[in-house]
Amino acid sequence: MKYSYYLLLFCLLGFAACDDDEVIPADTTDLALTFKGTYNGEPLQMLKTYDYDGTPIRFQRFDFYISDLSLIKDDPSGSGELELKEIDFIDLSYDAAADASAGFRLDLPEVQTGAYTGLKMGIGVPPDLNKTEWTDYASGHPLNDANHYWKGWNSFIFAKVEGAIDADGDGMFEQSFTFHAGRDTVYFDHSLLANIQLDVTSAASFDIEVDVFKLFSNPAQGCDGDGNNLVDLDEDDCSRSHSSDSELEQVLKMMRNFNNALTVRN
Amino acid sequence: MTSNNFLFLFAFILLAACSSCGEDEMPEPPNGGVGSLDTIPYNPVAHELNLPDHFPQMFIPPDNPLTVDGVQLGRRLFFDPILSRDGSMACAGCHFPDRAFTDGLAVSTGIDGIAGARSSMSLLNVGFFERGLFWDGRSPDLETQALLPVEDPIELHTTWPDVERKLREHPDYPTYFRKAFGISNTSEITKTLAAKAIAQYERSLVSFGSKFDQVEQKEAFYTDDEADGFLMFFDVSNGRLKDAECAHCHNAPLMTNDDFFNNGLTDVGDDLDKFPDKGLGGFTGRVIDYGKFRAPSLRNIALSAPYMHDGRFETLEEVLDHYSSGGHIAPNLDPNMRPLELTDVEKRQLLAFLHALTDTSYYDNPLFQDPFK
Numbered sequence: 001m002k003y004s005y006y007l008l009l010f011c012l013l014g015f016a017a018c019d020d021d022e023v024i025p026a027d028t029t030d031l032a033l034t035f036k037g038t039y040n041g042e043p044l045q046m047l048k049t050y051d052y053d054g055t056p057i058r059f060q061r062f063d064f065y066i067s068d069l070s071l072i073k074d075d076p077s078g079s080g081e082l083e084l085k086e087i088d089f090i091d092l093s094y095d096a097a098a099d100a101s102a103g104f105r106l107d108l109p110e111v112q113t114g115a116y117t118g119l120k121m122g123i124g125v126p127p128d129l130n131k132t133e134w135t136d137y138a139s140g141h142p143l144n145d146a147n148h149y150w151k152g153w154n155s156f157i158f159a160k161v162e163g164a165i166d167a168d169g170d171g172m173f174e175q176s177f178t179f180h181a182g183r184d185t186v187y188f189d190h191s192l193l194a195n196i197q198l199d200v201t202s203a204a205s206f207d208i209e210v211d212v213f214k215l216f217s218n219p220a221q222g223c224d225g226d227g228n229n230l231v232d233l234d235e236d237d238c239s240r241s242h243s244s245d246s247e248l249e250q251v252l253k254m255m256r257n258f259n260n261a262l263t264v265r266n
Numbered sequence: 267m268t269s270n271n272f273l274f275l276f277a278f279i280l281l282a283a284c285s286s287c288g289e290d291e292m293p294e295p296p297n298g299g300v301g302s303l304d305t306i307p308y309n310p311v312a313h314e315l316n317l318p319d320h321f322p323q324m325f326i327p328p329d330n331p332l333t334v335d336g337v338q339l340g341r342r343l344f345f346d347p348i349l350s351r352d353g354s355m356a357c358a359g360c361h362f363p364d365r366a367f368t369d370g371l372a373v374s375t376g377i378d379g380i381a382g383a384r385s386s387m388s389l390l391n392v393g394f395f396e397r398g399l400f401w402d403g404r405s406p407d408l409e410t411q412a413l414l415p416v417e418d419p420i421e422l423h424t425t426w427p428d429v430e431r432k433l434r435e436h437p438d439y440p441t442y443f444r445k446a447f448g449i450s451n452t453s454e455i456t457k458t459l460a461a462k463a464i465a466q467y468e469r470s471l472v473s474f475g476s477k478f479d480q481v482e483q484k485e486a487f488y489t490d491d492e493a494d495g496f497l498m499f500f501d502v503s504n505g506r507l508k509d510a511e512c513a514h515c516h517n518a519p520l521m522t523n524d525d526f527f528n529n530g531l532t533d534v535g536d537d538l539d540k541f542p543d544k545g546l547g548g549f550t551g552r553v554i555d556y557g558k559f560r561a562p563s564l565r566n567i568a569l570s571a572p573y574m575h576d577g578r579f580e581t582l583e584e585v586l587d588h589y590s591s592g593g594h595i596a597p598n599l600d601p602n603m604r605p606l607e608l609t610d611v612e613k614r615q616l617l618a619f620l621h622a623l624t625d626t627s628y629y630d631n632p633l634f635q636d637p638f639k
Contacts, residue, residue, distance in 0.1 A: 144322070149517065172595055245504045
């Protein structure tokens with residue numbers, strides 16, 4: 001019996017010691033990534049009017065999931081990656097100018113220091129997680145969101161781009177557009193090359209800009225009637241895509257376009 | 267009788283009176299409701315929701331777990347007009363169980379006969395909503411929400427100190443509060459605990475017995491009209507049927523995205539300031555939110571007429587006509603709103619599916635009914 005008391009005392013002392021000596025790895029630092037939406041280089045602000053090749057355009061929503069966010073190690077073999085985050089939801093639907101300029105900050109504590117050649121991330125929900133449903137997640141989890149799950153495809157909605165254009169120039173934005181990307185076939189990894197040096201002396205921060213204008217380039221077949229290499233947002237068949245089989249091509253193009261739309265800035 | 271004898275007799279009567287208080291009886295609350303409750307057992311037992319697999323988990327605040335006695339206390343408070351100034355109206359006065367916990371009116375009326383500006387909302391499955399309650403989202407959670415109607419001058423129009431006093435002096439409530447929350451003294455009965463109990467009761471109001479749920483659990487099949495309505499509602503026909511765009515705001519399984527939208531009810535042109543009821547924007551102060559209202563759950567929608575935040579539509583047919591029209595253009599009109607030009611057949615099919623969302627099985631659950639009847 002007395003050994004039990006010793007054991008208990010030993011455990012208590014052990015726990016107490018853990019409280020006092022929280023170990024922070026010596027070779028880590030804090031990293032902040034700030035996602036910012038832009039439109040042709042300007043901060044992206046909801047309901048602000050921008051120019052879409054001569055047509056006034058406004059946005060109401062721009063958001064997307066990022067997944068398997070990693071740093072690419074400066075490794076001669078070219079194979080090393082340091083995973084930072086499995087999944088998160090980035091909502092850049094800011095209506096206030098200050099918020100739009102500030103962006104969405106993702107704090108990543110205790111990241112291993114070293115030299116990295118860039119960032120890698122998927123836009124959307126990777127296939128292994130996309131087998132699940134929003135109802136599988138507890139409150140507060142990024143995937144616990146009925147707004148970003150589409151029962152019809154059994155898929156999360158990876159990204160939403162919504163807004164309207166004033167097609168006839170009468171001041172009313174009557175022609176809306178909605179692009180809801182989902183299903184495994186539109187999930188892509190994107191590598192963003194950048195010289196990233198992390199050392200213990202200071203926290204590091206980088207901006208990741210996403211230019212929405214670039215998402216509309218290289219439109220699907222039949223959606224570039226104007227010949228301007230931009231999606232015909234004044235055409236119903238081109239301006240609404242919910243990733244059903246018949247609408248998939250435009251969403252596929254848009255999700256590939258993230259590769260050109262993403263830029264890392266120090 | 268001498269004075270000593272008189273004192274003895276008085277003491278005896280007092281002792282006898284005290285000893286007659288059994289463990290299950292409510293001690294007389296002396297001094298305006300201040301009294302010990304320690305002799306009353308406090309044995310909290312978890313109240314289980316027993317949700318089906320296709321439902322999400324409900325977030326339960328760690329400081330207000332559902333217990334059998336907590337839910338029962340909340341039920342009593344919900345149906346008891348003690349929460350109103352003149353004892354004429356309870357929470358249930360605007361939330362009738364047989365109307366999916368709405369009141370069947372375009373806008374609700376309080377104890378003074380003054381009509382409010384908005385329609386009573388269904389409380390079925392309200393425990394799943396986390397993005398702000400009421401049509402305008404001004405309450406972050408049920409505990410906060412439950413406090414407001416009591417003091418609202420066009421609802422129950424009283425004060426919490428008055429309600430607290432009535433609850434402390436009540437012959438039964440101190441016992442119920444003790445059993446629900448383990449308080450030691452009637453003086454510990456507060457509006458916070460009352461709101462917690464009501465919130466527990468509201469979280470217990472789960473509904474998942476509709477035909478939709480039966481089909482989801484492979485226990486039933488839709489009729490042809492219901493099936494086509496389902497396919498249009500969720501846009502899963504790959505172009506065979508029209509996309510009715512419903513699920514953008516009313517996704518499964520709760521049939522709401524727990525979010526706020528401008529669905530084009532009011533013509534404000536390009537000026538969002540013109541919304542007579544600014545809805546979510548009135549709470550957030552953000553212009554982009556003007557005229558946005560909570561997308562209610564469509565579960566039991568056939569039981570909860572009239573429709574919209576101001577009850578402007580009396581029937582589901584009128585609702586479908588509105589969505590078929592696309593609504594009024596505005597800068598923040600939800601981009602998924604567009605003229606659908608639904609045919610009569612398509613409306614009939616959508617209507618059939620909406621009726622498949624009706625669940626009357628909760629009628630048989632005594633927990634959902636008035637305990638005073």
